[in-house]
Amino acid sequence: MRAFKVLLLLVITVSLLTGCWNRIEVxxxxxxxxxxxxxxxxxxxxxxxxxxxxxxxxxxxxxxxxxxxxxxxxxxxxxxxxxxxxxxxxxxxxxxxxxxxxxxxxxxxxxxxxxxxxxxxxxxxxxxxxxxxxxxxxxxxxxxxxxxxxxxxxxxxxxxxxxxxxxxxxxxxxxxxxxxxxxxxxxxxxxxxxxxxxxxxxxxxxxxxxxxxxxxxxxxxxxxxxxDDSETRGLLWLRNEIEEGVISIKIPKEKGGGNISFEIIRADTKIIPHLNNGKIKFNVNVTSEIIVIENASKLVLFNQKEIDGIQTDIEKEIKDRIQMVLDKAQKEYQSDIFGFGQAVYREYPKVWNTIYKKKWDQEYPQLEVTINPKVFVRRIGLSK
Structure with a gap:
């Protein structure tokens, strides 16, 4: 019996050393x-x-x-x-x-x-x-x-x-x-x-x-x-996929002209559906943190009033980009590439399955969407 066990172990060991039978050479x-x-x-x-x-x-x-x-x-x-x-x-x-x-x-x-x-x-x-x-x-x-x-x-x-x-x-x-x-x-x-x-x-x-x-x-x-490229940036904002990027704003001539560029260090977008009296509306809340990477203007960025104005300008820029791609996807293509329908399903699964799922192609182009951007300038650098 002992000899049989030794022989069986030897057979198993040898079989494991034979390599891959179906291997393909480079x-x-x-x-x-x-x-x-x-x-x-x-x-x-x-x-x-x-x-x-x-x-x-x-x-x-x-x-x-x-x-x-x-x-x-x-x-x-x-x-x-x-x-x-x-x-x-x-x-x-x-x-x-x-x-x-x-x-x-x-x-x-x-x-x-x-x-x-x-x-x-x-x-x-x-x-x-x-x-x-x-x-x-x-x-x-x-x-x-x-x-x-x-x-x-x-x-x-x-x-x-x-x-x-x-x-x-x-x-x-x-x-x-x-x-x-x-x-x-x-x-x-x-x-x-x-x-x-x-x-x-x-x-x-x-x-x-x-x-x-x-x-x-x-x-x-x-x-x-x-x-196009500009509309793609709006899509990235809406889908919460902005990982990095640069935003530049033009300073009016009455303030000295020039441009200021900012780097995005954090961005967060939340698509929130609201159901009121059987009608779906959406809020798109966009929060962004940016830093100054180049100031080619005459603005003194240590002035909080100037920073507040810049934040307002960038919020408008972000809102315009999102609205541009939203209009094109809703009105021209009628394609929900943003996942608004998916957001309805997550928040109101029963309503989605019983009402909206079958007629989303008709509902989507008519959706009322409110865009709420909020921008914070976190660092302005050391030079004036």
Whole structure:
């Protein structure tokens, strides 16, 4: 009996040392770093993959700045669905397509307008693509945009990921977009991604750089419009997602002219619904703390009267930005990207389920919303 136990232990130990039977060697896979999706003329989906060239990802072979080499290449194929396009592409590659390292999903405008529920469905069913990938939309062709040569990183998708992580604009993961699609009283939105020119000290004097600027607005799973940069700031205020930023105000000529810039150090927004006689109204209370980072005016900021006036001016600026994006979302797009319906559900769940849930599309454009900003200047610096 003792000998049998020893033999059994030996067999188990040996079996544990045999390694992974289904492992895949790095030399056998094509590592995808970004995914682009477009709608093509014959009503099919074009899948474009940015694939890494492993030999050029190291310090010696990477393509940064003005380097002529490229550390990635882009391949494309069509299909009636994303999965069919993927299979058609796989048949033309000698290596197995490996999605797990991709952190960027970029979708072109034409496809987004048609609807992207099938794309999100592919992400949730297929085990490789990551739900914590950043989802973005572009007015151009996604396949062309992901061909961009990066300036600071080896791979352009790495630049895209780092831009999104800076928290200077809207940041949305695929899982967030899915949650917005499934949540009553909230419509989806995601960042707008584009390329723009930047002056640099090179022979060409300019370079194409990536910009995450603006927002794609959805109704259900279909793109219905865009917000510009200024409107996006209003969206961030309303959704309590302002993490950092600068506000500048212009000083009137009668006070000496010039400008003063402030850095946001804290911001808090609360959306509060009130139910009176069967009618829903909202208060949006915005509290912000700021510090002076530049005074290019003749105002003496040690004067409390001047500080009070500045706080009033900034409160008006914040209110105007929020009102601008609120008007556009309510009247033009009729898309509740702010989650007002969700706020009603949290505060009055029974009323939401019995009355508002079925007719929120009709109620939302008529909502009465009062914006109450409050600003505090916490530090003004030492110089006059």
């Amino acid at each position: 030399n056998d896979i094509a590592i995808v770093t970004a995914i682009g999706l477009d709608l093509v003329d014959d009503d099919m989906i074009r899948l474009s993959l940015q694939v890494a060239i492993p030999a050029k990802l190291g310090p010696a072979g990477g393509s940064t700045g003005g380097s002529k080499g490229r550390s990635t290449f882009v391949i494309s194929e069509k299909g009636v669905t994303v999965s069919e396009a993927y299979k058609n592409l796989q048949m033309k590659l000698s290596r197995r397509i490996f999605f797990s390292q991709s952190r960027v999903l970029l979708i072109g405008e034409a496809l987004a307008k048609k609807g992207i529920s099938n794309i999100i469905d592919f992400y949730t069913r297929f085990h490789q693509p990551r739900m914590n990938s950043f989802i973005m939309f572009t007015k151009g062709s996604a396949s062309e945009v992901i061909k961009n040569i990066p300036n600071l990183e080896n791979v352009s998708s790495e630049e895209t990921k780092e831009l999104a992580k800076l928290s200077v604009g809207i940041k949305v993961y695929v899982r967030d977009f899915l949650n917005m699609l499934l949540t009553d009283g909230l419509e989806p939105f995601a960042p707008q991604y584009k390329l723009t020119s930047l002056e640099v000290n090179t022979e060409n004097n300019s370079a194409q750089v990536q910009v995450i600027n603006g927002v794609a607005v959805f109704k259900k799973d279909k793109l219905i419009g865009w917000l």
